[in-house]
Amino acid sequence: MKYFKSPADDVFAYESDGSQDAWIRPDLVPMTPEEVEAHLNPPAPQPSTILSSREYLMRFTNAEYAAVRSSDSIDLHRAYDSLIAAQFVDLTDPAVGMGLDLMISAGIIDADRKAELLQPEPAA
Numbered sequence: 001m002k003y004f005k006s007p008a009d010d011v012f013a014y015e016s017d018g019s020q021d022a023w024i025r026p027d028l029v030p031m032t033p034e035e036v037e038a039h040l041n042p043p044a045p046q047p048s049t050i051l052s053s054r055e056y057l058m059r060f061t062n063a064e065y066a067a068v069r070s071s072d073s074i075d076l077h078r079a080y081d082s083l084i085a086a087q088f089v090d091l092t093d094p095a096v097g098m099g100l101d102l103m104i105s106a107g108i109i110d111a112d113r114k115a116e117l118l119q120p121e122p123a124a
Helices: 033-040 053-057 062-070 074-085 094-105 111-117
Strands: 002-005 011-014 050-052 088-090
Touching (some): 002 033, 053 088
8 A cells, every 4th residue: 555644644555556546636646664553553542540539539439538538637628628629630640649547547548549559541
């Protein structure tokens, strides 16, 4: 196959034998072998470390939620409230890990659960 790109980055493929050459528009540009390879074998989607606040908060069990809400720790309440107020949660943000560390110190979760809560969302 011969591969071409339009100015809008649309890809067109034509038979290598020249039987479709009359259909190749003048505005199409031949793709390099590297571009063809990337087009035919795109990289696998990467897991996402950015979640909506709702998506992230849904990871917590009812028992964990209740334990945070019944806690006397103002720091723990602030950390949880900041998750609620955020438009998104970045799992790589140190503040997220520190909030989970507060939950560990309060006995609400353990280190394994923290690791679960920090797992990226699988790629779609």
